[in-house]
Amino acid sequence: MRGASEVSVLSVCVSLLLLVPAAVSQSPAEGDIYTECTDGYEWDAQAQHCKDINECERITDACQGEMKCFNHYGGYLCLPRSASVITAPESPSQSQLHMTVESNEAFNPCPVGYHAQGEGCADLDECELDMHDCQPSQTCINTLGSFSCQCPEGYSKIGLECVDIDECRYRYCQHRCVNIPGTFSCECDPGFQVAANNRSCVDVNxxxxxxxxxxxxxxTYGTFLCRCEQGYDLGPDGYSCNDIDECSYSSYMCQYQCVNDPGKFSCICPxxxxxxxxxxxxxxxECENGLHQCGADQSCVNIHGGYQCxxxxHCQEPYIQVAENRCTCPLMKPECRDLPYSIVHRYMSITSDRSVPSDIFHIQATSVYPGAYNTFRIRSGDDNGDFYIRQINNVSAMLVLARAVTGPREYTLDLEMVSVNPLMSYQTSSSLRLSVYVGPYSF
Structure with a gap:
């Protein structure tokens, strides 16, 4: 097989014997011999047979242009100057080109490739008689008066040889063509396979x-893509999936605590x-849901993260209970003179690490007397100065958390409102007993 870059040199080999037995005319006299040669031959009296004429020597400018004259038996060829001619060896039967007959005999010669049959000529089967020069790899095909040498499928005849045909030069394949002796095969790029027609390429799923x-x-066309479920990242190899730790992205994923799970995350609460x-x-x-364990003589107070019983x-001497969360000290009792007239019990809950300062409880006077001037103060329970009172107006004030506190912890603050009426020389006070529960968690 020749490569595409090689230069093909045509070498024409011609082996042509145009030999016809000499035609013999009738002799005018007994014992007289008369000889005659076909075209391209002349009688050699010394050798007593017909001899080929070299037309290339006898004819001036037998071939024109760039063509070169090559003599052969019975004629000549004009071929390119690069061509060469290899003549076949003469056989003894062909070297004798004359025939001597009696003058009283009649002869009708047959052309080359035929043999006499009765009064006519019949085709000579060179293939059957093994009179051909085909190569072992070639097939001999008989023709009228001659024969031809046919090459196997996938080969072409150049000169006397069969040369493999490079089918890949004709783009028979969609992707890649592989030439092999006598045929070819098609190959496809990765991600494709050869179709039923053995030439096209179809996508592989x-x-x-x-x-x-x-x-x-x-x-996808010619390849594929890997993807992961939500909560996973595609690995560097392009095939595996790695869990995403969502909890590591931000501390605000959950209000309390984030728990990473395969492909997802969950939030838990304390x-x-x-x-x-x-x-x-x-x-x-817990107080509304019935999850507490307070006794019959106790009240359930809900706080952050729990409850209190x-x-x-709530009333202690000299106070008497006048309502569920209200105690009063009667004025007729001497020991009530220096005590607040009434005490109201309230409960609240805050979380640890609350930002400060922070307003946590609003105090509002329930009774307002004309001409009275009201002041608010923390009477007891704030030994460390964690709270202070910010008065808003004459009838209300705000309890403020002054410092950050941590729990669990409980404060009991007595918040007092003192009312003074200078016109009537009247002064009284009332107290709010506030239980503040500080939970252990902040949100």
Whole structure:
């Protein structure tokens, strides 16, 4: 097989014997011999047979232009100057080109490739009689008066040889062509396979053929893509899926605590809280849900993350209970003179690490007397100065958390409102006993 870059040199080999037995005319006299040669031959009296004429020597400018004259038996050829001619060896039967007959005999010669049959000429089967010069790899085909040498399929005849045809030069394949002796084969790029016509290339669905995707596989033209479920990242190899730790992205993923799970995350809440939605924590009201263990003579007070059980009767001598959360000290009792006239019990809950200063409780006077001037103060319970009173107007004030506190912890603050009427020389006071529960968690 020749490469595409090689230069093909045509070498024409011609072996042509145009030999016809000499025609003999009738002799005018007994014993007289008469000889005659066909065209391209002349009688050699010394050798007593017909001899080929060299037309290339006898004819001036037998071939024109760039053609070269090559003599052969019975004629000549004009071929390119690069061509060469290899003549076949003469056979003894062909070297004798004359025939001597009696003058009274008649002879009708047959052309080359035929033999006498009766009064006519019949074709000579050179293939059957093994009178051909075909190569072992070639097939002999008989023709009228001659024969031809046919090359196997996938080969072409150049001179006397059969040369493989490079079918890949004709772009028979869609992707890649591989030439092999006598034929060719088509190959496809990765991700494709040869179609039923053995020339085209069709896409391969790698997802149906066991693609190494760990989770999801998507077929594309000539290849495939791996993808991961939500909560996973595609690994560097393009096939595996790695869990995403969502909790590491931000501390605000959950209100309390984030827990990473395969492919997802979840939020949890501390004891005494329940999940609101997926991220927020909501206090569980044990008092409303019946989850407390307070006694019959106790009241349940809900606080952040839990509850408190307090006695239903809050009043201590000399106070008497006049309502569920209200105690009064009668003026007729001498010991009540220096005490607030009434005490109201309230409960509240705050979380630890609350930003400060922070308003936590609003104090509002329930009774307002004309001409009275009201002041507010923390009477007791704030030994460390964690709170202070910010008066808003004559009838209200705000309890302010002054410093950050941590829990669990309980404060009992007596918040007092003193009312003074200078016109009537009248002064009285009332107290708010506020129980502040500080939870252990801040949100």
């Amino acid at each position: 790698e997802c149906e053929m066991g693609a190494p995707c760990e989770q999801r596989c998507y077929n 004891e005494g809280y329940q999940l609101l939605g997926t991220r927020l924590c909501q206090d569980v009201n 307090v006695n239903s009767n």
